[in-house]
Amino acid sequence: MAKTFDERIPFVKNGLEFYGLLKRGEPALALPLIVLLHGGGATAAFFDNSVVSVVQEFNRLGHDVLNIYRPGYGGTPTPTTETPLKDSIPVFIDFIEQVYNEKAAAKHGNGGIILVGHSLGGAFSLSITYEAHGRLPILGVSSMGCLPTTTNMKILPEPDNEPGSLRYVTENNAENIRRFMGEVEWIQLDALTKEVIDDVFEPGIKSEIREYGTNEFYEYMLNEVFPGIKVPVQFLAAEAEIIWDSEEQGRPIFNNLVSRFKGAPNVESAILPRGGHNYEFSHNVGQLLQKRNLFVQTLTANNNASPVTKRINGHTSNGDAFTSVPVLDYAQTASLSSRGLFLQALKDAIVNVGFFYLKNTGVPDEVQRAFIEQSIALFDLPLEKKLEIEMVNSKHFLGYAQLGQEVTALKNDYREQFDFATELPAPGPDEPLYRNLRGPNQWPDPEALPKFRQAIEKYLEDINTLAESFKSLVAEALELPPNAFRQFFDYPQQNKLKLIKYPEPIDSKPGEDTQGVGPHKDSCFLTFLLQGTPHTGLEVQNKAGAWLPVTPIPGTLVINIGRALEAITSGVCTATTHRVNLRKENYMDGNGKSLGPRFSFAVFQGVSLDLGAQKINVNIPQHIKDLVKDAKVRSDAEATFNQMFTGNIGEGTLIARITSHQDVAQKWYPDLLEKALKAQKDGYL
Structure with missing residues (x-):
């Protein structure tokens, strides 16, 4: 039994009984509904099994996924x-239409439908795409292992020793x-x-194979369905298939x-190597999932009716540019x-996107609630109380910064903030x-x-625990030893916490951009990041240059x-x-009422301040490196490290803080500030 679903939806019509398992994605994204149809x-x-879960693959990207148990299967x-x-x-078609109209988030954002089928399920997916043209908003169809033929596929037992049975079992032999x-x-044996095996496979239905x-x-498939499809098609097969032994x-x-496929605007076709008809159980399944x-x-x-496309401000995306932030x-x-x-x-998120949502984080709800309440209460204090801990009093760049005091991308940010960190003593006088x-x-x-202090320290402690686990998780995702990154951290480690309030800009007009914080990459x-209120506003830029919203979930x-x-x-x-x-408009709810100020809270996981380029010695497997499609990304990263972190990270980070908080720098580091501003003016920073 497939296990990844939120709702079981039964359907009965024309003497056929079946059901679909719906796994809900992120409603705010209104991404296409993915419909899965299995084979005979x-x-x-x-x-959806412990070896591979296509349901989870698409759901983590934010899609609603409808996984259909066809008539005769699943009881x-x-x-x-x-x-x-x-x-x-x-x-x-009737069932998919009902689910799309009544259950799918895509319906409310013109997100559309994408069909994915395997074997006989591929035949269904292709046929539905053809027959439902003009009725269902199908964006495209992906078929794996659907190979119409009149050749005897040798699936049904010959002779049929159980002619009265409606089902068959394929003989388990080497062929x-x-x-x-x-x-x-x-095979992943x-x-x-x-x-x-018991979950995934059942006795097949004889009449399906005979009709196929x-x-x-x-003739129906080759002369009507294939040429009649008017949307993009992905048509895939394996090196070893039921009707052939080799590519x-x-x-x-x-x-x-x-x-x-004469009517399809685009056909992507491939015979995938080193796998059989049930390619999902081959060692190379990653190729299929990636495609x-x-x-x-x-x-x-490319869905012009979708809010995802509308949000990218006129940019045209390409195959290498992500269009949504995945949910893990x-x-x-x-x-x-x-x-x-x-x-x-x-692995997909850190290599191809750089951002992801994380649910079931392990941070208790009561800890998070207390943290948010106390953080907002801090901002609500009178100005004179906040100025008692103004950042200018701290050579460690910790404390309060008034509205507009921080600078990003050479412009003042429209935000008020407090900086805290893991509590550590000040360094000695002889340290760098x-x-x-x-x-x-x-x-x-x-x-x-x-x-306040108890709530902040407890939240930071729980996030630090989560962050510690990601040192090994990121390493494992890149097929490195779990401790591969430990060498790059100080012990004890100090993580930074930034509490941020974005008031509604006073003079802003609808559609007009105001910099809450300018375009940047974090240095950690x-x-x-915890988005503490339901405001939109956080945006990420994909490789096509498009800005995409990271809607609070x-x-x-x-x-x-x-x-x-x-x-x-x-x-x-x-x-x-x-x-x-x-x-x-980011400060208005669905009824046009004000949401008040936007609050967000970020914990930055710092690495060793002594780390320099010469100390990096991570041997990432070549096939992982090859996942990076744009070589320019690698060279940019090296240049970024060498320019921003000249010598070591500590020196580069200090310069970055000096240029961002110039009032603090003027008091504690005036000589460095002068040099940094000159370098910035000359284009070196």
């Missing part, structure tokens, strides 16, 4: 007609193993446990099928069966000057806020890659430019 002799668990009655394929197509799974060395092999169905043997058949994900992201980006589930790390799925999702970046906090008057290892943190991690990994992990845009 398999179940919906084919797309539903076996169809008794001789044409269950043709009979099911109009019923599936069938190769046709369905590929060569033994291609250790993962194919009895539990997985008829001349009538073959050389299968290529003429495959090319003939591909040539039939599907890219196909879906491209369709999403930290709870998956607690189980061996799901940890691999998390690491795969994390940049060691002043570590030191004790300035705490507000305990009589004014008696619960990872940033853990309750119960999540936003995590992003910093320049230090980008440099340590030679650009394999990408630090993504982001900003906070304070448009007037």
Whole structure:
């Protein structure tokens, strides 16, 4: 039984009974509804099991996913007609239409539908796309292993020793193993446990196979469905398939099928290497998942009716430019069966996006609530109380900064903020000057806020625990030893906490941009951001130059890659430019009422202040490096490290703080400030 779903939706029509499992994504994103259709002799668990979960792959990107148990599978009655394929197509269309209109977030944002099918499910997906043209907003269709043929596929037992049975079981012999799974060395044998096999596979339905092999169905597919599809098609097969033994043997058949898609505006076709018909269980399954994900992201980006496309401000996305921020589930790390799925999702996020949401973070709700309440209470204190801990009093750049005092991208930020950190003593007089970046906090008057320090330190402690786990998780996602990054941190480590208030700009007009914080990349290892209020405003820039919103999702943190991690990994992990845009409409709810000021709270995971480029010695596997499609990203990362962190990170970070907080620098580091401003003016910073 597939396990990743929020709602089981039954459907009965024309004598057919079946159901779909709906896993809800992020409603605010209104991304396309993904519909999955499994093949014959398999179940919906084919797309959702402990080996691979296509459901989770798309859901973590924010999509609603509908995984359909077709009639006769998952405990539903076996169809008794001789044409269950043709009979099911109009019923599936009705069902998908109902779910889209009544359940899917995509309906409210013109997000559309994308169909994904395997084997017979591919035939259904292609047929539905053709038959529902003009009725359903289908953006595209991806089919794997759907190869219409009138050749005897040798699936049904011959002779049929149980003619009265509606079901069949494929004989478990070497020939069938190769046709369905590929060569033994291609298969993830250790993962194919009895539990997985029992969940994923069921006796097939004889009438489906018989109908699929008829001349009538073959002609229908090749002469009506294939040429009649008017949307982009992804058409895939495996090196070893049911009707061929090798790519050389299968290529003429495959090319003939591909040539039939005469009406599709774009056809992506490929025979994937070193895998069988059930490619999801090959060691190379990552190729299939990557192709599907890219196909879906491209369709999403090109959907002119979608809010995702509207948000990219006129830019045209390309295949390498992400169009949404994925959602990862930290709870998956607690189980061996799901940890691999998390690491795969994390790898994609840190290599291709640089940002991701994290849910089930392990931070208790009561800790987070107390932290938010006390943080907002701090901003609500009278100005004179806040000025008691003004940052200018601290050579460690900790304390209060008034509205507009911080500078980013040479412009003043429209925000008020407090900086805190892991409590550490001040450095000794003989230590390097940049060691002043570590030191004790300035705490507000305990009589004014008696619960403040406890709430802040408890939240920071829990985030530090989470951040510590990500040192090893990021390493494992890159196929490195879990302790590969520990050498780059100080012990004890000081993480920085920034409490930020963005008041509504007084003179702003609808559609007018106001800089809350200018475009920048964080200098740390990872940033853990809590968006404390429902305002939009945080935006990330993809490789096409488009700005995409990072809409607050309750119960999540936003995590992003910093320049230090980008440099340590030679650009394999990408630090993504982001900003906070304070448009007037970002301060209004759905009814046009004011939301008040925007609050957000960021924890920056710092690396060792002594770290320099010469100390980086991480040997990332070549196939992981090859995931970075744009080589310029790597060289940019190295240049960033060498320019911003000349000598070591401590020196570069001190200069960055000096240029951002010039009032503090004027008091404590006047000579360095003068040099830094001159370098900035001359274009060296």
